[in-house]
Amino acid sequence: MSKNLLLEIGTEEMPANMMSGIVEQMHALAGAKLNEARIAFEKVDVYATPRRLAVIVTAAADAQPDEEVKKRGPSIRAAYDENGNMTKAAEGFARGQGISAADLIKEGEYTWAQVVNKGKMVEEILPALFTSLITGLNFTRSMRWGDEEARFIRPVRWIVALAGEAVVPMEFAHVRSGRMSRGHRFLCKEEVEIKSPETYKETMRKAFVIADQDERRALITAGLQKTAKELGGQVWHNADLLEEINYLVEYPTPLYGRIDEEFLDLPVPAVVTPMRDHQRYYPVRKEDGSLMPYFLTVRNGGDRAIRNVQIGNERVLRARLDDAKFFFDGDRRKSLEGHREALSRINYQEGMGTMLDKSDRLVKLVEAIGEDWNFTDTEKADVRRAAYLSKSDLATGMVTEFTELQGEMGKEYALLDGEKPKVAAAIFEQYMPRFAGDVLPKSSIGRALSLSDKLDNLAATFLRGLIPTGSQDPFALRRQTIGAVHILTDGEIHWDVRKGVKMALALLPGTQEEKDTAADKVEDFFRQRIKAILLDEGVDYDIVDAVLTGAVDDVYAIFLKAHSMMDSHVKGELEMRQAVTRLVNITKGKTAVEIRPELLTEEAEKNLYAALEKAGEEVTSAYNAYDYGSALPALKTLTVPINQFLDSVMVMVEEEAVRNNRISLLINVLDVYRRWGDFSKLV
Numbered sequence: 001m002s003k004n005l006l007l008e009i010g011t012e013e014m015p016a017n018m019m020s021g022i023v024e025q026m027h028a029l030a031g032a033k034l035n036e037a038r039i040a041f042e043k044v045d046v047y048a049t050p051r052r053l054a055v056i057v058t059a060a061a062d063a064q065p066d067e068e069v070k071k072r073g074p075s076i077r078a079a080y081d082e083n084g085n086m087t088k089a090a091e092g093f094a095r096g097q098g099i100s101a102a103d104l105i106k107e108g109e110y111t112w113a114q115v116v117n118k119g120k121m122v123e124e125i126l127p128a129l130f131t132s133l134i135t136g137l138n139f140t141r142s143m144r145w146g147d148e149e150a151r152f153i154r155p156v157r158w159i160v161a162l163a164g165e166a167v168v169p170m171e172f173a174h175v176r177s178g179r180m181s182r183g184h185r186f187l188c189k190e191e192v193e194i195k196s197p198e199t200y201k202e203t204m205r206k207a208f209v210i211a212d213q214d215e216r217r218a219l220i221t222a223g224l225q226k227t228a229k230e231l232g233g234q235v236w237h238n239a240d241l242l243e244e245i246n247y248l249v250e251y252p253t254p255l256y257g258r259i260d261e262e263f264l265d266l267p268v269p270a271v272v273t274p275m276r277d278h279q280r281y282y283p284v285r286k287e288d289g290s291l292m293p294y295f296l297t298v299r300n301g302g303d304r305a306i307r308n309v310q311i312g313n314e315r316v317l318r319a320r321l322d323d324a325k326f327f328f329d330g331d332r333r334k335s336l337e338g339h340r341e342a343l344s345r346i347n348y349q350e351g352m353g354t355m356l357d358k359s360d361r362l363v364k365l366v367e368a369i370g371e372d373w374n375f376t377d378t379e380k381a382d383v384r385r386a387a388y389l390s391k392s393d394l395a396t397g398m399v400t401e402f403t404e405l406q407g408e409m410g411k412e413y414a415l416l417d418g419e420k421p422k423v424a425a426a427i428f429e430q431y432m433p434r435f436a437g438d439v440l441p442k443s444s445i446g447r448a449l450s451l452s453d454k455l456d457n458l459a460a461t462f463l464r465g466l467i468p469t470g471s472q473d474p475f476a477l478r479r480q481t482i483g484a485v486h487i488l489t490d491g492e493i494h495w496d497v498r499k500g501v502k503m504a505l506a507l508l509p510g511t512q513e514e515k516d517t518a519a520d521k522v523e524d525f526f527r528q529r530i531k532a533i534l535l536d537e538g539v540d541y542d543i544v545d546a547v548l549t550g551a552v553d554d555v556y557a558i559f560l561k562a563h564s565m566m567d568s569h570v571k572g573e574l575e576m577r578q579a580v581t582r583l584v585n586i587t588k589g590k591t592a593v594e595i596r597p598e599l600l601t602e603e604a605e606k607n608l609y610a611a612l613e614k615a616g617e618e619v620t621s622a623y624n625a626y627d628y629g630s631a632l633p634a635l636k637t638l639t640v641p642i643n644q645f646l647d648s649v650m651v652m653v654e655e656e657a658v659r660n661n662r663i664s665l666l667i668n669v670l671d672v673y674r675r676w677g678d679f680s681k682l683v
Contacts, residue, residue: 002042003122003164005057006197007130008181010158013050016247018153022137023048023213029136030055037125038064047201047211049250050300051185054211055133056197060163064119071097073104073111123163127170130161134172148173158182165196183207184251187301208251208302217246223254224282224296231256233284233292241276248280249300256284257314259293263321266328267412273402274320281317327397336413340388342395352460352508355391361507362387365452366445368503372495373448383445386426389414390449393427407431433483440483440490447487451500454480458525459504462518467525481529488555494626496553498523526552534562540571546677557626561677564628571682576635579642580679583670586651592667599661604648608641612669619672628676635676638669 014022027046034041034057042059073079079090086101090111094101097113105112134152145155150173161168161177170177180191187208194200201211210216220242228235245252263271268291275281275295282296295317299309331339343356352358366387370380393399393410407428414424422443429446430453432438441447461467461475468477488495501522505515527548534544539562547561571577600606615634622631651662673679 001062002040002059003062004197005060005126005168006054006160006162006194006200007133007168008052008054008158008160008194008200009134009152009156010052010160010182011152011156012154014048014053014154014247016050016244018139019048019050019213019247020243022053022139022153025137026053026055026133030057030133033129033132033136034060037129038067038119039122039125039129040065048213048247049209049211049216050248051182051250052209052211054160054200056200060122063121064125066119067117069115069117070105071113071115073097073113075110076106077109079104079111123166123168126161126163126168130168130170130177131172134159145173160194162194162197181207184209184301187251210251213246216249216252217242220246220249220252220254220298223252223298227254227256227296228282228284228294231284231292231294233286233294235296236272236276236283236285238276238282241280241282245280245298249298251301253299253301253303253306254296255299255303255306255310255313256294256296257281257310257317259291259295259314259321260318261293263325264291264293266321266325267409267416269405269408269412270324270328270398270402271321273405273408274324275317277402277404278320279313279317281313323401324398327401331396331398331409331413332416335417336389336392336410336419337417339395340392343391346394349460349464351464355394358456359388359391361456361504362390362449362452364507365456365500365503366448369448369452369495369500372499373444373493375444375448379445382420382423383426383448385419386423386430386445386449387452389419389423390427390430390453433479433486435479440486444491447491447493451484451487452504454484455497455500455504456507458484458522459501459518460508462522462525463505463508463510463514467521477525478529481526482533485526485530485533485555489559492556494554494556497526497555498551498553523552526555530555530558534559537563539563539566542681542683543571543677546679546681549678549681550674560626561628565677568629568632570632570679573632573636576639577679577682579639579646580670580673582646583642583666583673584678584680586646587663587667587670590663590667592664593660595664595668596657596661599658600665601658602649604641604645605662605665608638608645608669609665611638611641612665612672616672619675623675631676635673638672642669 023046027044030044030046034044040061041057045056045058047054047056073093074089079087081087090104091101093111094104094113097115099113099115103114105114139153142151142153143155144151152173156173156175158181159170159172159175159177160179160181161170162179167179168177179194181194181204183190183192183204184207192203192207194203204211210219224235271291272283275283280297284292284294284296286292297313299306340356340359343359344354346355348355348358363384366383367380370383375383389410393413394406396409396413398409399406407430411424411428414427415421422445425443426446426449429441429443430449432441432450441450457475457480458477461477466475484497488497498519501519505519530552531544531548535541543562543565546565547558552558595609597609600609615637618634619631622628622634649662651659651666653659
């Protein structure tokens with residue numbers, strides 16, 4: 001037999017931006033606790049609104065299964081006397097386990113009792129289990145209320161706990177469980193009786209609460225699309241906004257409002273940002289992408305007095321857009337370049353100058369990168385201009401008021417000033433990627449400027465000793481480093497990132513010793529991020545270690561090396577790997593000198609030298625083309641000569657010149673492998 005279970009935790013309004021994580025956490029926690037308690041079940045569903053978190057367990061078993069266990073008793077020596085008779089110790093142990101002493105089992109050096117633990121009924125287990133679901137959730141911030149020591153994300157006001165139609169008695173923070181829930185805060189004043197888990201969603205619906213967030217999300221999406229279509233346009237969708245609104249409402253009703261036509265003359269970001277990011281409104285677009293004089297929003301309630309709600313939202317947005325227009329008009333009294341001088345009054349980081357200083361550094365960095373990346377003269381001029389103007393919008397009123405528009409307004413103002421579209425686009429692209437999953441810069445000058453900005457940020461912050469630890473990363477350096485890695489790999493750019501870091505550090509104040517230390521730490525920081533990305537891409541951990549043993553220089557090449565090792569199945573080449581490991585062990589801590597062929601006297605060392613000469617050409621050709629996998633056949637030809645050399649040639653001979661020559665030969669052979677990776681790391 002089975003029954004459905006329900007736990008609903010009713011609270012004050014919870015933060016919308018945390019709800020998705022809470023739902024995932026509760027789903028995992030509920031499944032783990034049920035398995036831990038040995039309660040079989042079909043599935044777990046978690047529902048969440050701003051005021052409630054509910055768990056429904058479908059087809060939970062009525063009881064735990066009986067459990068057969070073996071319990072260790074006295075040692076055989078203690079359980080039997082010299083005549084083979086049971087001792088009191090053995091009889092007492094058997095009696096304590098509820099079995100006859102004759103049923104004890106001899107196994108190894110001990111006696112054992114085979115006993116059956118009767119499974120508990122689910123009603124006995126649920127009070128503690130349900131309580132553990134409330135106390136087991138982890139929040140970045142939680143609250144205490146009243147004189148309570150108990151903590152939760154928001155004060156708990158009611159608890160519904162049911163097993164079938166029966167109430168599960170429990171208590172948390174002086175709130176006792178029952179079957180009485182609450183409906184919508186304004187549309188349903190009375191308490192709502194939940195008769196069973198099966199009726200929960202429908203009962204809440206009648207109380208103006210759509211408990212299922214997936215259903216709520218679908219209703220919001222369909223309602224917005226329908227309203228936009230009636231207005232002759234399309235919704236400008238935004239996944240983050242939809243997720244936030246979904247956890248702000250319990251009973252969604254879409255509505256629209258009007259935007260004064262005068263505001264549509266503003267640049268699109270200046271209209272959309274106050275609308276979407278500040279007021280949680282959706283823009284409406286025409287088929288060609290241009291804005292229509294409407295916005296969409298979602299009300300937490302029905303359609304009663306909807307016109308009043310519409311007017312109120314229009315009034316609020318009008319005030320926001322009035323501000324935007326005021327700042328825009330003020331900004332346009334100067335060109336974007338005209339705002340650049342004001343950057344001297346904006347500090348960058350303590351001890352690292354102003355934003356004007358940073359802008360000047362970016363000009364020098366992109367000039368160097370342009371040379372390394374073989375930019376044309378036109379590209380060099382464009383990237384220099386983009387870097388020169390890159391931070392100027394930070395001094396504008398629009399970006400001061402709406403900081404999230406940095407880069408976007410720089411692009412818009414540059415276009416209005418008649419700058420080249422490529423230059424304007426690069427000003428915006430410098431901040432990409434802005435978040436996980438964001439698009440990367442598409443233009444070559446956008447990549448160069450974005451990479452320069454990130455390297456300057458890393459260099460300055462590490463030089464100050466502000467290295468991210470644990471979850472603390474106030475300057476978003478992890479995101480910026482990951483972004484830099486993706487810029488190089490997505491653009492298929494072979495470039496020494498260590499060189500870039502040192503160039504960035506050279507432009508900053510500080511001693512050479514401080515800069516050298518910072519350079520090493522930034523390199524290691526890149527190594528950690530690259531490792532995480534490769535593991536996330538499915539590369540085996542030992543292959544990741546193999547390609548990251550050396551310097552973090554050509555980031556794109558590191559990725560090619562890792563994936564070529566996976567694709568070539570080098571881990572299956574056991575004999576070759578064992579030979580490389582022998583080379584590593586015998587050459588550890590030693591350095592190479594130039595090989596002198598005339599000192600190669602043994603047949604095995606001559607053969608190894610000849611094999612190295614032959615394979616070296618093929619391997620070098622493959623490596624120079626970054627086609628690492630095609631080097632594998634040539635590398636495999638060295639296996640037999642390596643083993644023959646190590647089996648028959650004495651390396652550590654007394655004659656120093658011969659000894660050094662043989663060590664150098666082995667190191668040179670090992671280096672052929674190491675240009676791909678450290679094969680000794682493979683398991």
